Amino acid sequence: xxxxxxxxxxxxxxxxxxxxxxxxxxxxxxxxxxxxxxxxxxxxxxxxxxxxxxxxxxxxxxxxxxxxxxxxxxxxxxxxxxxxxxxxxxxxxxxxxxxxxxxxxxxxxxxxxxxxxxxxxxxxxxxxxxxxxxxxxxxxxxxxxxxxxxxxxxxxxxxxxxxxxxxxxxxxxxxxxxxxxxxxxxxxxxxxxxxxxxxxxxxxxxxxxxxxxxxxxxxxxxxxxxxxxxxxxxxxxxxxxxxxxxxxxxxxxxxxxxxxxxxxxxxxxxxxxxxxxxxxxx
Amino acid sequence: xxxxxxxxxxxxxxxxxxxxxxxxxxxxxxxxxxxxxxxxxxxxxxxxxxxxxxxxxxxxxxxxxxxxxxxxxxxxxxxxxxxxxxxxxxxxxxxxxxxxxxxxxxxxxxxxxxxxxxxxxxxxxxxxxxxxxxxxxxxxxxxxxxxxxxxxxxxxxxxxxxxxxxxxxxxxxxxxxxxxxxxxxxxxxxxxxxxxxxxxxxxxxxxxxxxxxxxxxxxxxxxxxxxxxxxxxxxxxxxxxxxxxxxxxxxxxxxxxxxxxxxxxxxxxxxxxxxxxxxxxxxxxxxxxxxxxxxxxxxxxxxxxxxxxxxxxxx
Numbered sequence: 076x077x078x079x080x081x082x083x084x085x086x087x088x089x090x091x092x093x094x095x096x097x098x099x100x101x102x103x104x105x106x107x108x109x110x111x112x113x114x115x116x117x118x119x120x121x122x123x124x125x126x127x128x129x130x131x132x133x134x135x136x137x138x139x140x141x142x143x144x145x146x147x148x149x150x151x152x153x154x155x156x157x158x159x160x161x162x163x164x165x166x167x168x169x170x171x172x173x174x175x176x177x178x179x180x181x182x183x184x185x186x187x188x189x190x191x192x193x194x195x196x197x198x199x200x201x202x203x204x205x206x207x208x209x210x211x212x213x214x215x216x217x218x219x220x221x222x223x224x225x226x227x228x229x230x231x232x233x234x235x236x237x238x239x240x241x242x243x244x245x246x247x248x249x250x251x252x253x254x255x256x257x258x259x260x261x262x263x264x265x266x267x268x269x270x271x272x273x274x275x276x277x278x279x280x281x282x283x284x285x286x287x288x289x290x291x292x293x294x295x296x297x298x299x300x301x302x303x304x305x306x307x308x309x310x311x312x313x314x315x316x317x318x319x320x321x322x323x324x325x326x327x328x329x330x331x332x333x334x335x336x337x338x339x340x341x342x343x344x345x346x347x348x349x350x351x352x353x354x355x356x357x
Numbered sequence: 358x359x360x361x362x363x364x365x366x367x368x369x370x371x372x373x374x375x376x377x378x379x380x381x382x383x384x385x386x387x388x389x390x391x392x393x394x395x396x397x398x399x400x401x402x403x404x405x406x407x408x409x410x411x412x413x414x415x416x417x418x419x420x421x422x423x424x425x426x427x428x429x430x431x432x433x434x435x436x437x438x439x440x441x442x443x444x445x446x447x448x449x450x451x452x453x454x455x456x457x458x459x460x461x462x463x464x465x466x467x468x469x470x471x472x473x474x475x476x477x478x479x480x481x482x483x484x485x486x487x488x489x490x491x492x493x494x495x496x497x498x499x500x501x502x503x504x505x506x507x508x509x510x511x512x513x514x515x516x517x518x519x520x521x522x523x524x525x526x527x528x529x530x531x532x533x534x535x536x537x538x539x540x541x542x543x544x545x546x547x548x549x550x551x552x553x554x555x556x557x558x559x560x561x562x563x564x565x566x567x568x569x570x571x572x573x574x575x576x577x578x579x580x581x582x583x584x585x586x587x588x589x590x591x592x593x594x595x596x597x598x599x600x601x602x603x604x605x606x607x608x609x610x611x612x613x614x615x616x617x618x619x620x621x622x623x624x625x626x627x628x629x630x631x632x633x634x635x636x637x638x639x640x641x642x643x644x645x646x647x648x649x650x651x652x653x654x655x656x657x658x659x660x661x662x663x664x665x666x667x668x669x670x671x672x
Contacts, residue, residue: 083482087542091519092511098519152406159402170403172658174410179654181603183622184643187629188417191636197432199416206433233409264391294512297605301626313514320518321610333515340512 098330121331130315131332135339138311141224141299142292145231149292150284152232153239154277157247158269160240171244178237186301189230193217223307227299231292239284246280247273286347293340312336417647421446421640428637446641459634460616461624461642468602468620471533475540475601476594482545483593487552488578492561513543513606521610533618536611540604544597551596555589556582595657599650621646 100117125131156174160167177185192198193216201213216226250273258268296313299305305314312332319329419437420428427441428434452458520539524530559582567577583590608623619627625642628634 081486083538083542084546087520087539088511088516088546091516091523094519094523095515098522103522155402156406159399159406162399170407172655174406175658176414176651176654177410179599179603179650180414181622181646181650183603183605183626184417184647185413187625187639187643188413190629191420191640192413192416197429197636199433202433233413237410262388264388265395266391294514296514301605313512316514316518317606320521326518326522330518333512333518337512337515 095330095333098326099334101327103326104324118327121327122335124328125331125335130310131312131335134310134312134315137224137309138293138313138336141228141231141309141311142289142295144228145235145292146285146288148228148232149235149288150239150281152236153241153284154243154281156236156240157243158273160244161247174240175237177234182234182297183301185234186230186298190217190302193226217303218307220308223303223309227302227309230298230302231295234298235288235292238288242280242284243277246277250276286344289347290340290344293343294336414647414651417640417643420637421644423637425635425637446635446638447645449638450641450645454616459624459628459638459642461621461645463617464619464621464624465645467533467618468622471537471540471620472598472601474533474537475544476597478537478541479544479548479597480590480594482541483548483552484578484583484590486545487549487556488582490549491553491556492564516543517606517610520607524611530611531615531618533612536607537601539607539611540601544600548593548597551593552586552589555586559585592657595653599653602650 099121100119102118102120160171160174193200195201195213195215198213200216201210204210205213214222216222254272255268258272263271294313295311296317299309299311300314300317303309305311305318313336316329316333316336319325319332419435422442422444423434423437424441424443427438448458450459450461452460453463454460521530524535529535563585564577564581567581572580603622604620605622605626608620609626612618612620612623613627616624621642625639625646628642629639
């Protein structure tokens with residue numbers, strides 16, 4: 076009964092991954108795709124080309140900055156939201172569901188509306204900024220350094236904090252009230268209760284969230300591609316892979332970079348797993 | 358900390374002073390200040406978060422019903438004036454390109470077809486697969502779960518290159534069916550993982566009772582296990598539907614060349630760069646893209662979030 080599923084996953088996921096490895100060692104262009112042989116002619120040229128281009132290294136740095144900051148910001152805001160919505164109040168269910176909207180909304184619509192909001196000509200943010208906040212001139216948020224990178228990180232925070240919020244809320248509901256009551260009786264203030272009672276209980280969840288969010292942000296393509304197209308210092312590796320594949324038609328170099336991306340990710344995740352969260356994850 | 362220590366030292370010496378005077382005020386001051394400040398801050402945070410999350414959606418709807426020239430004159434207006442209120446943007450975005458519109462009806466049909474197809478195929482695979490993992494013993498049972506989870510975490514851009522090459526080579530790139538197949542491979546792993554957790558909560562004794570009464574394995578699955586697992590299956594279906602409806606990268610890679618096959622996401626992203634189409638018309642397109650997801654989400658929020666976190670607590 077499981078075999079059809081295994082077949083489809085193997086054919087459409089496992090084989091392609093292995094094939095990427097093969098492609099990365101071949102000199103294959105999109106134009107010659109229909110005539111070229113699919114195996115053989117192995118070469119290291121793609122990797123030489125990838126590692127020797129400065130664009131690759133700066134894209135790697137951008138990817139790291141984007142994923143670390145995006146992950147931290149999303150989890151931070153998720154934690155604040157989970158704590159603020161902890162106590163009951165009228166309409167909490169509605170508020171909670173509303174906060175999850177950015178995470179389920181279609182990415183294309185979300186990036187489009189953000190792009191218009193931040194538009195220098197008639198976007199509401201610049202309009203409010205120049206009229207009420209006294210900015211000298213409209214800011215081109217998505218097309219100049221370093222605001223473009225900051226903006227995509229803020230967007231990542233907006234889009235992903237609901238995920239952290241959801242998991243942290245679930246964990247908070249499972250935290251026993253007796254501990255906090257005992258601390259309160261002993262005279263602990265709310266921040267002390269948070270620091271010494273709640274935070275230690277949340278740490279394992281935060282560790283798992285950090286891992287998951289980091290992996291997803293590191294691999295993220297849609298958000299940056301749709302917001303900036305990879306311009307103005309926001310080119311992350313996945314966007315670079317896409318450019319090589321579609322614009323340049325250089326399949327070999329695209330595969331090589333995708334492979335390096337996955338390897339870097341694998342190494343980082345292994346290191347994290349080993350040192351930071353040995354007991355907490357798993 | 359220092360406060361607490363002094364207060365405790367003072368307490369036995371002057372038990373009467375504690376109740377009335379400034380000592381009592383000082384002893385609890387940090388506590389009181391924090392409770393006050395946090396009490397206010399909490400509402401500030403809630404209101405701030407609501408604005409932060411919902412404003413883009415409100416802005417989307419707002420722009421979709423405003424007139425373009427009025428928007429350019431007064432971009433900061435937060436609600437549409439009655440005189441400029443219009444739904445012609447929706448008409449323009451929906452009508453076909455032949456009659457001067459943007460043809461979103463066609464895109465909606467494509468998206469719907471792809472999403473429903475993905476749901477149907479994924480569920481067919483996932484139900485049988487999850488049931489097998491939960492109930493049957495076979496060699497490699499544990500490894501399969503790991504394989505499926507690994508798939509979930511893999512970068513889709515890594516899969517994009519070989520799948521693009523493969524489907525180009527066999528000449529199927531551009532067909533909706535190929536895209537459905539790719540989506541199924543992306544979603545089936547999570548679907549199996551979530552369903553398996555649910556199947557395991559269905560007591561095996563019920564199935565055994567049915568087996569004693571002479572029911573075969575498929576009868577049991579169809580008449581006993583599936584009805585019991587309906588909530589999980591439904592939330593799974595919604596989850597897969599949302600993924601397929603929202604997906605962008607593979608739609609872009611596979612379908613971009615032929616406008617009549619575009620999905621709503623792809624259509625919006627392709628037209629967004631054009632200067633000829635008014636922003637307000639495209640905003641109407643975004644509303645059309647977002648609305649089904651928001652409606653589905655609010656209708657089934659309990660089911661979905663329950664399913665998501667139920668899967669999380671085990672892992």
